[in-house]
Amino acid sequence: MVEGDGRLVPATDDEVMEVEDFLIDDKTEVNVTTDTGKTEECISSGGPSCLKLQLESSEGLPDSENKKVDAEQLTSRLEYIEEMLQKVKQEERLRLACGSPDDSSAFMNVDRQCSDPHDKLLFIDVKLQSEIPLQEIVPSSALILNGNHNNEPRSIGECSKPADEPGESRSPASGACASSKPDFSKLKGEICLDNLSIRELHELFKATFGRETTVKDKLWLKRRIAMGLTNSCDVATTTFTIKENKLVKGMEESCKNADGTLTGPSMVEAMDISCKNSPTSHCSQIEDHQIVSGKSVRNNRVEFDGGSDDLQTEQRAAKRVRKPTRRYIEELSEVESRDCSPKVSSSAKNIGSEQTSPKSWVKPIRKVSSNERPVVTRLDSLGGSGVQVPYVSRVRRSRPRKNIMALMFHPSGMGMGMAAKVVKKTLMVHGSQPDSECLDQVLKPRSASEQFQPLLTPEDEKDHQCSVIDTIHLGKNLGLKQSDSSEEASDDNLATVPTAKGGMRRKHHRAWTLVEVMKLVEGVSKCGAGRWSEIKRLAFASYSYRTSVDLKDKWRNLLKASLAQTPPDDGINSRKHASVPIPAPILLRVRELAEMHAQAPPKLGSSRLAGVGGRSVQETRSGYL
DNA sequence: TTTAGGG
DNA sequence: CCCTAAA
Incomplete structure (x- = not known):
């Protein structure tokens, strides 16, 4: 329920207030509030195309009254929604979005992915404040709500409509959004609306998120890509935190449509567009601490059964951390999947600089690493090369030491460069290579001087997480990481062209997404x-x-x-x-x-x-x- | 330290 | 990407 202060409080099982966003992709939001069964239908929209059903008691919404429209007409929809809610609840409150932390005006958006290809990406979106004036009931919303097959939200935001032409779709929405956002509608249109082959979608996905995916579901891919592009409009700084192995993300972008009303068949696309251009970059700013502090985050284990394997994999990964957010998927997938490397390095670096608040560490990992011996023994098994390399700590990616002498320290007598190469090669051969990034870091010759420290300093230890975990725990607890890293590994080809001497080009080489x-x-x-x-x-x-x-x-x-x-x-x-x-x-x-x-x-x-x-x-x- | 350019 | 020179 909603408290006076606008906070969303977890209700009892029966009084779960859930707002579901069918993820109408772009913000066609269907917010449903169910209470003791008493519901009032209101359509408030986050834009022209948002249909919001809200609970009578939840008067928190400003415009709710004005939003009452055609209750009758909506009844069916409501029913449908309720039905869905039931289902959702049953499945288990996958996501109970609750509690908005300190900022009462903030909204929480929690989404989850369903393994079921048909209702994947079911978002539960709770907005405590809907400042969005209702425009009108959009015909298309019926489409959404009535979505025949139970749970098939996908029809909505999908760009599957081949007919959607960039040009066409632009006109209506772009005008409204134009003012504040760069117009990427065209872009999206091109990418999204076309009938791309799976392969193409995969590529696009990769380009967009910087990682590969094995999901073969076109819809899913499209959606993801669309979201990625949509979100990319947000300049907002996304911050996320990993707490106790759980990822808590602070921020969700909400796309509010600012554009005018639209009707007719074109609605769908219109909505789509409007979302893309959604001017709301600022909306997505929620401090991470908010989320963390909020009671919102709760462990929700989600078990799914259906769905394609690939999809499952993808989603399982997401589930792991629970509460994967769109944001999470896109950005995290980039950052997180490459996990440690960037983060760790930055942390080490940032600790002193304050630039970035140190991200949290993944505890489990750390623990492990702390106990690990400084030698990576697993390497030899990987490539069968029998190469055993002393575990080296990662180094801050700061100024290289001109001290090449260190290179000579390698036991084998060969320069680090060589050793590194071997190791890398070894790892590369194997399917489950640790994050290449890490490897790179590890192999960095410049860090040679630090590489052979027998004991790990606290800081180094952190660095170890990366390699150690990836190396040792591949396929273990780190479901998410694992899948991500493996996925990523494929595309993260290090075109390491060790320049004979000591300098390896392309240390990072993180493809720009x-x-x-x-x-x-x-x-x-x-x-x-x-x-x-x-x-x-x-x-x-x-x-x-x-x-x-x-x-x-x-x-x-x-x-x-x-x-x-x-x-x-x-x-x-x-x-x-x-x-x-x-x-x-x-x-x-x-x-x-x-x-x-x-x-x-x-x-x-x-x-x-x-x-x-x-x-x-x-x-x-x-x-x- | 951050920018701007060259490699 | 990396490296360096300038501001």
Whole structure:
């Protein structure tokens, strides 16, 4: 129920207040509040397309009254929803979103993925405050709610509609959203609306999230990708914390539609679009501590049975940490999957700098690592090479020591470079290689001086988590990590070209994901090119890797790409071209920004930002976000 | 330390 | 990506 202060309090089993967001993908939200069975239907929308059913007693919602509309008409829907709720409850409150921590105005959004291909991604979204004025009952919402097969929310936000054309869909929604967000609708449209093959989807997925997926469910893929792109619009800094092996994520993006009302068949797409462009980047800012402190997080074990294996795997992974959030999936999957490496390194580095609050450690892991011997014995079994390498601690990715002498320390007598290579190779051969990142770190020659410390210092220990765990515990408790790492491993090919001597090129080589690129672009649009550290702080706070320099470099590349490719104008769109190049819209954006900055760098802030390029004016309009 | 460029 | 020179 909702308390006066607007807090959501866990209700009894019977009075579970659940708001379900069918994940209508993009924010077509269906919020249902069930109480003692008494329900009142209100449609408030987070936008034109949001249907909200709320409990009579939960008067917390401002506009609820105005939202009453066609109760009759909604009855059926309500019933449906209730039905679903029941089902959901039965399944077990997978997710009881409760309690909004300190910030009463905050909303909690908890989502989970269902293994069932048909109702995967069932989100329970609780919004304590709906400031969103009701627009009108959207016909399409009926579609959603009435969704024939029980639990088939997917129909909604899906971009499956082949007919949805970027151009078409843009018009209605983009106008509304245009003001505040870069218009990526086109992008999304291209990517999402097309009928991509599974393979293509996989590639896109990879490009978007930076990891591979084995899921073969098209819908799922599309949805994920769509979400990824959608969320990528958020510049919000995502923070998440791992507590006691549980991942608590603080923040959920809510897409509120600001655009006008839409009706008819086009609704679906419209909603979709509006969401993408959803201006709400700011909405997604919830401090992590909030979540943590909130009672909300609760262990909910979810057991599913159906579903494809792949899907299950994917989801199981997510389930592990419980409460996978969309955010989690996209960002975490990137950060987390590569797990330790970035995080750890950053932590070690950040501890002193304060830049980033030290992320939490995964306890279990640490424990393990602490007891592990400094020698990785498992290596030999991996490749059969029989190579045994002393366990080395990771080092801060800071200034390399010019001290090459250390290289000579290696027992085998060969330089670290060599040893490293061997090890790496060994690991690579095996399917279950530890995070390549880690390996890289481990193998870093520059850290040689520290690598042979027999004893682990507390800090080093942390670093060990990475390798040790990945190496030793592969396939064990770390369901999530494991799956992720394995998944990631495949795409995380280290093109390590050890330059004969001691320098290995491409230490990290973390492929830039679409999401990141978009963030970068947005960041640049906000802060302006050149202020990389700013951008880094704002948009990449959660990406411990990606230094400001990286951003700069990437931008440079983007620029180059945009200039080189825009003219030809050909179809280097997301579709086709396995490489999954940067979507044209983004490149356009890049170009615009480049032009903008070229013309009005320091001075004249806004005067002549518009229509500079003379090209697509529509694209140009948003000088800032 | 952060930027800007070169490699 | 890495490295370095400049601000």
